[in-house]
Amino acid sequence: MVSHSLALPMICFTTLWGLVGIVAPFFVPKGPNRGVIITSLVLTAVCCYLFWLVAILAQANPLFGPQLKNETIWYLRYYWE
């Protein structure tokens, strides 16, 4: 799957967590636990999305690359695409 830089994963995950955190609360059935469930959903969405976002942004424009052993480089040269 060829992704164009950052855009595709960004859209995917934002939509996903947006669904969980913003849309799903509207569909929670009414009951005594409605508040708890909505809170859980929103918190999950915020925490998980933020975590993922920071991880992907940190790697988007690297300033330095990995330092590998020469054996590893040899292996990767031939076995990784």
Next chain:
Amino acid sequence: MSSLFRSEEMCLVQLFFQTESAHNCINELGLLGLVQFKDLNPEVTAFQRRFVKEVKKCEEMERILRYLEKQMVKSNIEIAETTEREMVPCPRDVLELESTFEKLEQELREINRNHDTLRQNLIELMDIDSLLRMTEDFFEEAETLLSCSEAPSEDSMPMTISSPRTTRRNSSFSMTGISGPLHLGLHMFQALLQVLSSKNGSQLLKKCFGDFFMGILSFGMLPFRLQKRLKQCHHDITFNTDTQRGPVKKDVFIIFVQGEHVREKIRKVCEGFHASLYCCPKTLFERKEMSNSVMTRMEDLRIILRRTEEYRSGVLKRAAEHLHEWGSKVKKMKAIYYTLNLCNIDITQKLIVAEIWCPVADLASVQYALVNGSEQSGSTVTPVLNRIQTKQTPPTFNRTNSFTEGFQAIIDAYGVGTYQEINPASPKQSLVLMDVLLGGRYIILLMGLFSIYTGLIYNDCFSKSFNIFGSSWSVRPMFHPRGPWQNKTLHENHHLQLDPIVPGVFSGHPHVFGIDPIWNIASNKLSFLNSFKMKMSVILGITHMLFGLTLSLVNFVHFRKFQEIFLQFLPQLIFMLSLFGYLTFLVLYKWSISLSSESAPSILLLFINMMLFDYHPEHTMLYPGQKAVQIFMVVTAMFMVPVLLLVKPLLVYRNRMKSRQQVFSNHLNDEPAADPHSSFSQPQKEELVSMGDVCVYQGIHTIEFCLGCISNTASYLRLWALSLAHAELSEVLWRMVLQPGLKLSSSAGSLMLALLFAAFAVLTVAILLVMEGLSAFLHALRLHWVEFQNKFYEGSGYKFTPLSFDSLTKTQQ
């Protein structure tokens, strides 16, 4: 949602009910478990309360019940458990119960007393019996020996005595002070006499004998020397008697004496050793008779004892059936009387006035309960509920279910929330990666789920990475046509670093989910990961704190303290955003643009220089206009500090001046003031807090917030630290424990591998799961309690403790 995060709205309600229906009404309320009675007689001491006698009676009954329970446990009688709800007894039944209890107690005490006496008698009889038996053997032995020997000799035993002397010997045993050939028997008793450490004994008995003592002595009571001596001569006279303290070893002894003086001395010695002395009949016939009578008496006593015990267990069994029921009844009665003590009884003794706190949502059920109660008592007048407005702070009540209970308990441990302020007990609290932990099972479950997610993001599973999506880094472009490397370079250098500038090395799009797997096999992995994790911690921390600050805004809106929004919330928000929000922006911006590694400025240096206003031309900036923006940010932040510090006290001062002037003018204008109380009491109430206090409080708050901002942000770096530690531990376990096991080439390798894997598993669970999990929980909790909650949580409320019979019975068990 707002009710989730706030404690329940409470109202103060006045209750009026009749004295007759008081018990039933309070009983119903207790079963409901939703009202807290307010103390209407706070100046009255505990001993002056109206129902103190009844409470004492209940306590007395509880004491009796405890005594009964102890007796039952001692006799191994089972106490039946009742689960049905009993009706609370009315005052009449209380008297009945009381008399039942007292009777039971009396009976039981009497039975026990009798039992003890009987036992004592039995023991005595058993003593006498064995004593008689022993002396029988003893005398028989003596007789046979005496009848066989002729001449006495000092050192030989056994000795023989001519038979005609036997009868004389017998008779001389029954007389006192006769000297004669009895010194023959002396040598036999020599060993015995050494028991008496007095000189008189041995000298005396060289002459003759007179009376003798028989006694029973508890072996353990003797000093060791005497014990040894006794043992030497009496090896088979010891026997055991069961006493209340368990089996006690006892010894039988005989002492022959002559003379009143010595006899008294020996008697005193024996009493000193707690030996019980019995007088022994001198003739064989008498002894036999005595022995028989003792036997019969013992049999009788045994039967009586058995009957007594049966009766006793019968009484206890009957009581045991009801014990539990009585216990809970008495507990309820005590609670009800205690509650009644809190209420007011009016002059006519017919009406009881109570004030309760109860949740607004449950007013209807309270009403229903009261109506029930009054119906049960058969009174015609229904109780009256009257909700009153009050300025007093109600207790804090958070409705919880089994899911939220764990979280609420943790929050309450920090401080019970002030009435209706935002309750931070949100169901999802973990920010760090860790797995299992002690605590509420839902907390553990949620922590576990989130740590799995974190493991996926960090791409770290037992210190190995998954390569699901393919790496964004490729090695081939580094080699010759496109890059600087040759085959030779590979041979010459042990480690080579990939350069993202070389086209193709970095594919341009970062790894889709989580950290790229190539970092796992890189030797400079930590350089990258540390930078990433530190920045992540700071970002998460600032987000968390801003969330806390927002909650304080919500609180202000709820409590209608709009002034506070401008005095407190806004300056704090601006301070935080302009410094730390800007820091977050810098981090995110630097991540988003592509820079060359030589010219990339360090964020840390940028921030430091920003605070020091240090702008040299050779310092590279991230974006044009950065200098101006930064200066603006710092100046704004610095300006917010005096705003936070001074504006509020100044306003308070101005308000007080104004209200005081108003009071004076009112006072001057109209002497008979319409409502003197309100105009006088209001400034008085607010001036409870003096001006100085306000200034100091505000100063403390400002300093705490501003310095706290910096230290709290740094505090979130523990997220990075824990993550690093955990990753390193995981890697050590792999590299030092499991990997060597997998590399073993010996023939016993499989066995070794099994053992090593066992060690690996144990260490993983103990260190990585249990220890690190606890650590993660603790640090997350600390971050919540300190860094998060000090932005908004006051925690100065008191907990709602309703009268609830359910919780009473729970504490009983």
